Amino acid sequence: MIDLDPDKPGGPYSYPMEMPVCQQHLTILQDPETDWACHNFTGHGPEVIIGSDLAELDEWHLTRSMKVGSGAISRRQSKHIPRRYEITLDMKLLGTDEKDSVKFHASAEELREMIDMLKKAAHLDD
Incomplete structure (x- = not known):
C-alpha cells in the first residue's frame, strides 16, 4: 500500500x-x-x-512559451470582424515528448477578462 x-x-x-x-x-x-x-x-x-x-489522460500542459501578436502585418479583414490578437501557447502532451502549439484569437477586452480570471486562479493555492 x-x-x-x-x-x-x-x-x-x-x-x-x-x-x-x-x-x-x-x-x-x-x-x-x-x-x-x-x-x-x-x-x-x-x-x-x-x-x-x-x-x-490526453492532457496538454503549457511549456511556458507564449507569444502574442496583433496579426496586423499578415492579415487584413473587413471592418465587421473585430480586431483580435493572436495568442500562441506551446504545449506538451503529459507523459510523452510530443509537443504542439495552440493558437487562438481574442479581443483586447477578452484578454483583460482572461487576465483577471488567471490572476484569481493563480491565488487558489494561497
Missing part, C-alpha cells in the same frame, strides 16, 4: 488515497521524480497511471 496524498488539503477533497500496488510499482512511485496521477474516470474505483501511460 502507498498513500498517494500524504499532505491532504482538508475539506471535502481529503479522502484516503492508499492504493494497493505491486512491489515494482511501489518502488517507482516512491521515487519523487516519477510523474503519476490517480483518477476515477471509469467509475470502477481509482486507477493509478504512471509515466508514459499518463498520455491516456
